[in-house]
Amino acid sequence: MTHSVAREPQRRNSRSNRARILATARQELGRNPDVTLEEIARASGVVRRTLFGHFPGRAALLEALAEEASEALRGVLAVAAGPEVPAERALAHFVYSIWPVGDRYRLLLSLAQRDLGVERVAEILAPARDEVTAILARGQRDGVFHTQLPPAVLSAGLEGMHIALLEEVNSGALEDDGTRTAVATLVAAGVPEGRARPVVDDVRSAAVAATAAVADDVAAATGLEPGAAGV
Numbered sequence: 001m002t003h004s005v006a007r008e009p010q011r012r013n014s015r016s017n018r019a020r021i022l023a024t025a026r027q028e029l030g031r032n033p034d035v036t037l038e039e040i041a042r043a044s045g046v047v048r049r050t051l052f053g054h055f056p057g058r059a060a061l062l063e064a065l066a067e068e069a070s071e072a073l074r075g076v077l078a079v080a081a082g083p084e085v086p087a088e089r090a091l092a093h094f095v096y097s098i099w100p101v102g103d104r105y106r107l108l109l110s111l112a113q114r115d116l117g118v119e120r121v122a123e124i125l126a127p128a129r130d131e132v133t134a135i136l137a138r139g140q141r142d143g144v145f146h147t148q149l150p151p152a153v154l155s156a157g158l159e160g161m162h163i164a165l166l167e168e169v170n171s172g173a174l175e176d177d178g179t180r181t182a183v184a185t186l187v188a189a190g191v192p193e194g195r196a197r198p199v200v201d202d203v204r205s206a207a208v209a210a211t212a213a214v215a216d217d218v219a220a221a222t223g224l225e226p227g228a229a230g231v
Contacts, residue, residue, distance in 0.1 A: 018054045020044050022068055025061055030107050030170070033114065037061065062115050069104035070124045076101060077127055087139030088191050092182045092200045094132060095162075096207030099178035102166045109163060129155060136189065146190030158185055179204065 024044040028035045037058060041051040055061040076097045081090035098105065105125070112121040133155045139145035149157065165181050168174040179200060186196035 014054075017044075017046055017050055021046065021051055021054060021061075022064060026065060026068075026103060026107055029065075030103065030110065033110060058115075062111060065104075065111075066108065066116055066120065066124055069101070069108050072101035072104050073098075073124065073128050077131060080131055083138070087135050087142055087144045088186055088189075088196070088199050089203050090135045091132070091139065091189060092186060092203045093207045094135065095182040095185050096178045096203065098128065098162075099181065102162065103170075106163050106166050129159070132158065139189065144191065148190075154189065158188060161185070161188060178207075 021040065021044045025040050028040050028043055037051060037055075038048055040061075041048045044051065051061075055064060076094070079097055081093045085093070105128075108116070108121050108124060112118050129152075133151045136145055136154050137151040140147050140151060145154070161184065162181060165174060165176065165184070169176055174180070182200045182203075183193070183196050186199060187193050191199070
């Protein structure tokens with residue numbers, strides 16, 4: 001029993017180191033895709049040996065980041081609005097829910113071509129993309145969203161806009177808690193601005209609660225402190 005108790009702080013320290021390395025890697029790779037493992041270790045405040053103890057090489061680290069992103073997106077889908085919810089509300093809710101894990105989404109896309117591979121990234125992102133496409137298709141059938149583009153194409157366009165806005169937030173050019181992006185998303189989908197703003201305002205409180213739950217679940221799954229999983 002004493003031996004087991006003595007090992008627990010070591011296990012906690014190991015989990016903490018792993019989570020810190022992943023969080024730092026996500027930030028550093030987002031800034032510079034060519035960052036080395038040695039630079040990530042230094043930025044994480046651990047020695048090189050500790051990083052390699054968790055991740056034997058770059059491929060292992062990137063796969064761990066991919067799994068972390070997949071877990072985060074599963075959390076988003078778990079709190080997605082059901083099909084009985086009007087499409088414009090469901091889309092605004094989705095934007096709020098994915099906002100705190102948007103950095104993972106953005107990083108996956110940036111690593112798709114050169115590291116993880118397009119097919120692997122597409123596999124991870126498929127459930128989230130399918131959810132948005134289904135919401136858009138429903139909204140088009142209901143006359144809520146425009147029909148100038150097929151749902152899947154419109155979804156791809158909105159995804160590109162979200163990534164661009166996340167980059168602006170990260171650069172400091174834009175301040176947003178997801179509200180401005182949610183309004184912009186509805187407007188881009190065809191909802192008049194005068195209608196989009198009240199919808200987003202009405203959805204905000206429930207969506208923020210769901211967002212907090214997603215962030216806490218991601219933190220628990222990755223070993224981060226609650227609230228540390230955001231953009």
